[in-house]
Amino acid sequence: MSVTATARPLEQLQFRLFRPVPVVAPQIVETPEPSPLRDDVRQLRETLQATVAAKVTSATELLRALDRTRREETIPTTLDAFDALLGGGLPRGKMVELTGRRAAGRFSTVLAALAAATSMGEAAVLVDLGDHLDPQLAEENGVDLRRLLWIRPKTLKQAVMSTEMIAATGFQLVVLDVGLHPIRSRRVPDASWVRLARTAEANGTALLVSTPYPLTGTASEAVVTAERSRTQWLGRGKAPRLLASITTDLMLMKHRHRKPGAQGSVTFAAQDAPASVATKNDGTNRTDRTETRVAYLPALPAAAAGGAR
């Protein structure tokens, strides 16, 4: 009896505890947005017929639309698998991180991005911390060297400072390659990457950071890893071998607007490899050596999906 007697007040108490607290919805006062149109433009439109007025565009509107379009655009690397992971290419005004150790195809991806941007007539920058660029090979890869500014800093701090300076100048593609593991000099503060991302956003610069291990933290828009790679050689038995290609598996580890976990692979053919190499290895011809296989993993670990690396 005593048990039931005590149970009831408790139950009542619990109900009282869990009773939903009335939430007062905040009153949203709609303030009219200031119209971007000048008064004389608005008056001109009002005097015109609706059909004609719809076709009239002021210079301010045109400039804004062009600026908006430019910022929403991407700079494709023309590596189909890489572009597919990022939704069309390197987004303007955003920072993308490409990580991968050893022969993961990072530098080939960097050169492909530079080649694509310079072929569009854009000026691009390579901030090359390890001094790794081979101009001959870059030109072979299609990079227009006249439109490429090559910066060779000695420390990571100098590299980040140079990248920030250059991004603020208005270059459309800036690639920061921090070189090999271990990275020269110690790490820079995390705030530097945030500032770099903001500078890129303010100037509409597509920023690609190529690094052997994750560096940019939460500041980057997307993180793509290129971990596994397979080297293919021509020649069997006692015949001499010839380096044919390297195939890299890419994985989207983090993206602010896309589902992470997408995968793809890219094959980079050696310069001296015969034309039949690519056909033999991945079914594509020599002019199109990249292969795209995008697939989503059925169950992705939460840590990987969140891009917490």
Add this chain to the structure above:
Amino acid sequence: MTRLACFLVPLFPLAARLRSEPELLQEAVVIVEGNGPAAHVVAATRRARTKGIQTGHSLAQARSILPKLIARGRDSECERTAQEALLEVAETFSPRVEDAGEGIIFVDISGMERHFASEEELGKAAMRAGDDIGLPVRVGIAASKLAARVAAELPKSPVIVAPGKEAEFLAPLPLGRLTPELDAATTLQRWGINSIGELARLPESEIASRLGEVGRDIHSAARGVDPRPLIPRALPPEFREGMELEWPLVALEPFLFIASAALDRLAKRLEIQGFACKRLEMTMNLEPDGFHSRAIDLPAPTRDVKTMLTLLRLDLEKTPPGAPVTAFSLVAHPDRPRRAQLSLFGPAALSPEKLATTIARLVSMLGEDRVGMAMTVDGHMPDRYALADFAPPPPPDLKRKPRKSRGLLAARIFRPPVKVDVITRPSRSDEPGDIQIQAIEGEGDLSGPVRVSSGPWQVEEGWWKEGRDQRDYWDVELMRGGSYRVYRGEERAWFIDARYE
């Protein structure tokens, strides 16, 4: 009708000095001329004048009135650069400018009515422009140089003398205004003539018969007649700023502090003329005797003071002058800043001036050989390259689609190549001379057994000369992952010079 403006800086030696040392603006400062007991005051700030110090006082007299008085000697370098700066300001108003020396400039402003609402507005604009370069400018506008100068000397600036009213304007003024150093003024005052108007009313022939040709000129001037034409000056090929130091400087930082102010003034003058600096020359007078000169070629024309100062600092750190510095002058060789037509529909073009400034800053931070445009070089060795100034061609008028990538495998070059030890094996038992790499012993990732080895390929360059370069190349893939380019040099030493990735 010709209209002339006179830009006049009162107490010019003092104004020129205060332009170089603006921190003295609120202090009691005098400019003295002469040495020792002969040193006398030629100009004094308002604060010193209110204490009773006047022009002509000896320095000892001035110090007895105000012991804390700051005295500076006349600095010809400061005065020359201030005069140049004043000329450049005048040239922003009209291309016809005459340098009358000592802080006086005559400007032909005929036809300027379309640019300014009135002559008074023009005068006010000139005074504002003078303030921007740190010089208090007074303006007088009239039809003749004489009337314009007298108008500019009056305290309430700007003073406009209406066309044809020159004689009327000059009449009530004292004779001293006509020419301060007029010897005949004393004679005229003895005759009882005190104002310009009284002189103008006398018959010209009588004055000429008593005072000669000078009398005729004075009489014409008193009537507002000034036949002297304006003699325009040619544009200078360079811009100069400098200073004589109060005491010799031996440390870099204090010198850069003063040089920074001079560069700032130089940048403002370049901006007024629409120029940028392409080459900076510095001359330092050393103690006890001699001078040290140097020139810095900027990577691109710029007006960025920070960039120029950094380059100056690096240059001075690299080669110090070797003796205390007593004076310096900076000469900027002007060049037109890079200009480009931006396109609405093509790729976003870079602002040439912004690019030039950024490159100059990068060069100052990283070094000259670390920034530029990569160039290919004819030859056979794989790591060859050259660097040139970055001057991208203009972007296309319309957007282009990207060219499809060739998807070539890139080689990450190691500069300098990494020395390694290599274990080799015969390539085939039937060909003992041919070898393959079995294992590599290097640091970090560059170590381990080899999975596949391919080579050798012989590369030779400069066989016709003594120091030829010959290498045998192998491509190897390590068991632990990673493909590398390995070579054996002339001295049979092994190196890794690239990684395929």
